[in-house]
Every structure is written in C-alpha cells, then in structure tokens.
Amino acid sequence: MTTGAQALLRTLVDAGVTTCFTNPGTSEMHFVAALDSVPEMRSVLALFEGVATGAADGYARMSERPAATLLHLGSGLGNGLANLHNARKGKVPIVNIVGDHATYHTKYDAQLQSDIETVARNASSWVRTSQSTGQLPSDAAEAIVTAIGPPGQVATLILPADVSWSDGAEPVPPRPPAEPPVAAKAVVEEAARALRGRRKTALLLGGRALREPGLEAASRIAAATGATLLAEAFPTRMERGAGLPPIERIAYLAELASVQLSGLRHLILVDAKAPVSFFAYPGKKSYLVPNGCEVHELAAPADDAAGSLEALVEAVGAGSAGVARQEPARPERPTGELDADKVCQAVAAVLPEGAIVSDEAQTSGVTLSSLTAGSPRHDLLALTGGAIGQGLPVAVGAAIACPDRPVIALEGDGSAMYTIQSLWTMAREGLDVTAVVFNNRSYAILNIELERVGAERPGPTAKEQLDLHGPDLDFVSLARGLGVPSVRVETGEDLVAQLERAIAEPGPHLIETVVPSVYSGLRLRAMPHALRALEKLPRPIAKAAKARLYP
C-alpha cells in the first residue's frame, strides 16, 4: 500500500520537483518518513523557514524548475512568508507543502491550530487543503503545474496529517505545462509603430526577457530603431557581463529613475511593469512614467517574452541589425584600506566565468553593477520583492541548482542577519558559496529614507533604530559557529586574496569586510560617496541626476 505522503513524493519527483527545502514538525513526520522510499527527492534541511522558502526561490531561478518546501502549519509558513513574497514578486515557481493537524483534530483547537489558508493567500496564487488521501496526488499535480505557469507562481498545498499517513493513494503523472503565447500580431504592430516613429522610445525588459535570447533580440531592435534599452530595477535573473548586450537598470531611487525615463514618449513593456516608486514620498510622484508617454505591453508575464521580441525584430526589420556586445573589462584590484566601493571593485576584479551573484548589498553595492558590467558572463539575482533576508537563502538554492557554478552572495550586515542560518545549510551541504558581508554597522539605507520621507532632525532614539553598533556584529564568529570558514579583511590586497581562495576552495566561505557606512549621519546632498556613484552612471544620466539631487 502507498501512503499519501509516498504518493505525493512520487508525484513531485515525476513532475521534476526533485528538491525539497524542509523545516518539519510533528504534522509532517509521515512526509519525512516517506523520504527514504523516494530517493530521487533531495531533501535539504533549513534551520528557519525563511531559509527554506528563499532557497526554493534561488533554486527555481537557476534550475527553471520549482522546488518544494516542507513547512510546519501556519506558524512555519508565516516564518517563511517574506521570501515567498519575494518569489511571488519575482514570478518564481514554488510548491509549498504545509503540514496541518489531522482533519478530525482541528475541532479541538490544539496549540498549533491556525488559519493556514489565510497565511498562504498572502503570497500564493493557488491554495488548497487536500481533503483525502486518494485526491492528494492530483492536488499535488495541479499545484505543480500552477506553480510552473508561466508566469511562475507560489502554490501552497496544505496537507492534513491523516491525509498524509493514510494508505490508498496512487501517484499521478505530471500535467503538461501551459505553452506561453507569442504576442498577437496587432500588439507587435502597435509596438513596431511606436518604434518606427521619431519619438523617444524605450523597451523595458523584465522577467524572462533578461536572458540572452531576449537581450539579443532587444539589442537588434535598439540598433535598428534607436530605442533605449532599460531593465527593471530588481531582476529575478539577469544574464550579463562580457559578450552579452549591455542594458541599463532602472534606479532604485525614484529621483534617478525619473531622470532615466524623462523625455520618453513610448515605453514598451516586455515582461515588466511600468515603473513606480518603491515607496511614496511626500510631494513626489509614485508613477514614474513621464506625462505624455504612451505605455505599450508587448509581452505580459504569461507570454513568451523572447518569442514576442523576435516577432518585433521581424516587424521592424531588425533581423540583420547587429547585437551590441559588452566588451570584457575588469577594474584594477583595489589596494589599501577598504570601503564599500573597493569591495565591489574586488568582486568585479576576480568574478569567475559563470558566477551567480546574489545581490543583497544594499547601499554598499551601489557601484556593483557598473563595476561588473564587463566581468565574465554571470547571472545576477536581485531582491525582487524588497523583503530583506533573501540573499543568503537564494544563494543556497542557486548553489544546489548549479553545483558546478560559483555563487557569490553580497550581503549588507543588516540583511544578512535575517536569515544567517543559511550558512549552516551551506556548510552541511558543502555548497560553493562565497558570502561577502559589508559590515557597515548600520541600516544605512534607512538613513537616506529618513531624509527622503521628509523627517527633519531625527532625535537620538530615531537614530538608534537604524544603528547596529553595540554590540558590534562579529560575522567571523557567527559563521564559524554555523560551520563556515570565515575571515575578516581590512585591505584591498587581503580581500582579493581571500576572494580568490574562497572561490577556488570547495565549500562555503564568508568574508567580512568592515566598511564605513556611506550614508549614516550625512545629509543626502553632502554625500561624496553617492556623488562618486553618480559619476559611474552613463554621463547624461549622471549630469541630469546631479542637477536634481544636488541643486
């Protein structure tokens, strides 16, 4: 006889869901017990649910297949919610299996009883509590095909303990995934008309359009029509580096994004949303598309973005246009005392071919994009939903999906602390991740935000909420305690040497850099660091941005 849990596991692996990030409890014990009967499922223990959900996100971004998570009732799911939110925003497929009390037990309102479906709905497009063992495998098949999309989605299957432990289930074969359609002729023609006109037009690429085929097609269109290429601010997965078409990312700061978008008369969206400000600020615009700019959607997230771009290549006669390719270029290796820019410079100087960069460096990573533009080809995984604590778990998942590729996680100290338990999973699984922590002893970005929202003269209590001094976080000790070899470096020379060592040696490493907080306590218009960062933006943008930011 096959239990529900066994049939569920078989259904998952038959559909290509062969990795499960787990943090189980009693209600999931039958699923756990069934794991040894389905050895094709790789189970990876995480010590906090936010690690499990973020790892599932990173895994799917790189493997193009969903992973499963195994979570413990509403509380466990709730602990994993921030990274499920990030996955939802990034259109990343995840199948959550959330254990629940046995169906007959719920009426007693035992300790862990809660409304799981309500928690799940926040980030899941599909939620179901499986009602019977016989039905469980087909519920799972539906969860998987829904998660795959496109677009990728979070699907949450709630598994009562008795549905899991009872006999009488049969695995079901996978359902065929939906074929994403290419944009309709009329839609392509509308975009082509905009591109043929003489008015300033940009293509804004997001989601799957930021992979090589989409980038190349977009680059041909730009070459043939003079359109500008823009990428969404926080890409799920962007292929970039030497040999690939360069593309300018929309800035996080709305003030800068407005400069990038100014003068546009047509904006063509390709698996991307029209740009909006991350937050609202008193007296500032939320919707960043300039007045008078027409927005056209060539491909929605459910569409074939690259295929639609190819259709647009044809429509504008760009088939023979050349593809712009980024020249290889590395910055010099930094020397002397470190600051955040020099850390980014060191990463760019040694970034290996095929690296996967999980970027949660926050303010310390302002210059990362420009410094790594000509580094060997790599994938950039960004913080898609703004909920911090994503970078290390995503690195875990990416490393499991791509065991032959080096993973570099760039972490603000504040962000790293949300899901620091990721290091333990990296150590246990022997993952090739190099985590670089920018320890600026501050929630530095919130100092900028304090000013941007117009809060005048913050008092000492306000400032304390953004300051991480006392006690100073010691990432070397934290990493060692979680089983990851770690060092603190003080100079550029040291950092380069340690990066090269960490990348060459198998298994995880953590490098702590203590860097000045670039914004703490400074007025925005007196920030030399930000000015230097601006200097590295394309010249016209930098000029215009300076005029606005530093009047």
Ligand SMILES: Cc1ncc(C[n+]2csc(CCOP(=O)(O)OP(=O)(O)O)c2C)c(N)n1
């Ligand atoms: C889940 C979640 N909680 C809180 C925040 C608010 N927040 C945004 S950035 C930030 C601090 C980031 O600090 P750090 O990683 O050290 O980077 P820095 O700003 O110093 O560059 C916080 C607390 C958030 N975005 N998400």
